[in-house]
Amino acid sequence: MTLLQIKNLNLSIGDTEILRDVSLTAEAGKIVAVIGESGSGKSMTAYCINQLLPRGAQVSGQVMFNGQDMLQISERELCGIRGQDIGMVFQEPMTALNPVQTIGAQVAETVLIHGAASKAEALKIARETLNRVGLPEAEFPLGRYPHELSGGQRQRVVIALAIALRPKLLIADEPTTALDVTTQAQILELLQKLVREDGMALLLISHDLGVVANVADNIAIMRRGEIVESGPVKQVFAEMNHEYTRALFAASNHVPERNAEAAEMPILKVSGLVRDYVLPRKTAFGVPPKLRAVNDVSFEVKRGESLGLVGESGCGKSTLTRAILGLDVVQSGLIEIDGQAVTAGHKVPRELRRKMQVVFQDPYGSFNPRHKVAKLVAEPFHLLDDAPKGTARRQAVEKTLIEVGMLTQDADKYIHEFSGGQRQRIAIARALIIKPELIILDEAVSALDVSIRAQILDLLAELSDRLGLSYLFISHDLSVVRAITDRVMVMKSGKIVETGETEAVFNTPKHHYTKALIDAAPVLENVR
């Protein structure tokens, strides 16, 4: 039965055209996935369905839901439908819940608003719904607050909120993007189970082909406000009529070509590294407890090698990065850069520091918004004793910008004038300018769209071939790590649980945690 039928939907906000001629259907008991990169209009399509559009939006076309045109009915009627017949799950579980209300009250609120039950009954429904999403009463009483739950558990609460009234349609906007791979697999399983049990339609919006490939029945691929290809998943993946589908597919599985040879000599050697955080005191005069974020970690990065570090959030990856970069004081252990030891807890000398640079995850937060690109890129020159001045400095900046595929005139722009991918190129330029030997990439491609990600990976591979760079590539994304690294380490709770050649680790994982990670990661190949 067709529950939702979108026909020739057009949307513009102000003078900007957002959606063009979008048509989409959703059937009860089926999962429709809408795939697209950022700015493709996939979220706006969802907002059109329940009319949660920003001010100044002009819509035309038809959105038939359950026999009613959602574009024609009044706001009052819409309020009745939202939450009751259409549930919605948002991307960020950390902000989707009210931090000062208990989870029980928040789930019950949806029920109460629609006048479906008395207060006592609403709480009973809330309890049942939380049980259904895998939060049993024994561990998760209704009186829990959001901050007491992990990201995955919060997302379960958000889902409970959306399905409390058993809606006919559930819209999930990037429901697993902010979650770790193992949690992501569980949430996807839960959503599938709910669709089966309730016979509701699920509109799953995602940027990740791998996520939806194994879950969805139908798929629609969006680009620049248009659906370029749609149909049953198997058929779309088998035929791939549109070039963009092919490009997206290729980018998702992109493996850059690398020819760099690893030398024997290590550029970075870490032995027995320990980093403790002091936690708040439990009693007024007690000794404050400690959290061991990095526990006896030892490894080395050889010259020209690309070493991967994989782990889920909270495993100590970022703490390790900060320790290596000499930003934090460590409790014990030895860091050797290019054969010279830096004793733990001491400052890293400038001449060692200039051998390594870093690229951070967030392309928006890693630049001072008040400086022009020329100044931003030239910042590491501070580490050189004879840093070029004047025109020489400018030439060095321009040369590096060209090296990462930017233009020389970009040097005079501010950072907000660039897209995420361009900013990440500038971040790489900043890391490259003093010709370091090791670049630490801390989730450097995680925030990027797949096609941009593929370009950045190519750039990194090409730079390492040409300049003999070594990478320490830190990521939670297994497919990216597999594509770009020679060896990989798996980290869990501050410890390295497995190390080995990348292909060997991925093909025959030894540690049970590595196995769990690889099993949970969405794989595209299975579909074809």
Added chain:
Amino acid sequence: MIKAAFKMPGFTIGFILAMTFVLAALVSFFWTPFPTDIVDVPNKFQLPNRVNWLGTDHLGRDIFSMLMVGARTSIAVAVVAVGIGMGLGVPLGLAAAARKGSLLDEVIMRGNDLVFAFPALLIAILITAVFGPSAVNAIIAIGIFNIPVFARLSRGAALSLWTRDFVLSARVAGKGAVRISAEHILPNILNLLIVQGTIQFSLGILAEAALSYIGLGAQPPIPSWGRMLADSQTMASFAPHLALFPGAAIVLTVLGLNLMGDALRDLFDPKIRRGRE
């Protein structure tokens, strides 16, 4: 930059208002319609007329001339007081933020709390009680009160900036706390400081008026807007223009400064500036 500023109506209006008073203060050094230190009692309580443009006060002095000379005191007090507050408060706040949680941070911030614990007027009375009432002492008193305002503001804003990735990359580039504070933190909190600066500037003018009102600011015969208000209060029922004109001068100066401050804040933000082009 200057051209862009004058394209903003707020800045232009604010600039004209503020400059009018600055100009009046400057001109008063060379020329005023009437001398302000000569009493002409028979000519008292004149309403605004062709000779005395804004009338005369209870001693027959020309109000227009008094306002011109009074602008000197008000502007000088506010400029120096904000200068003291910013010059000492911002570095203290930045230092506290750079060494968050250290003894230095504690000492600076608890020192601030100590100053904050006393009302501004009380500090002023304290200082004038020790050193005697004068415009200079009023400036120092208001300036001291401004220090914790700027220290707290800059520490709070700097703390959130210290966690940003661009500060991390500056640290990776080997830059020290002083350099990072000057290059990365300060430019990013400048908009806050400018807005707070204009607010403190207007508060400074008001504080000087308040101090003069209770007789602890500029001493007679030096005119000041606050003292003119204070003098006029017993006569407000039959000569309201005595209070009206100095009051209007204070309001217009403060308004002009706030308009300028708002516009400058937008101008210093490259994102907003681009949106306006």
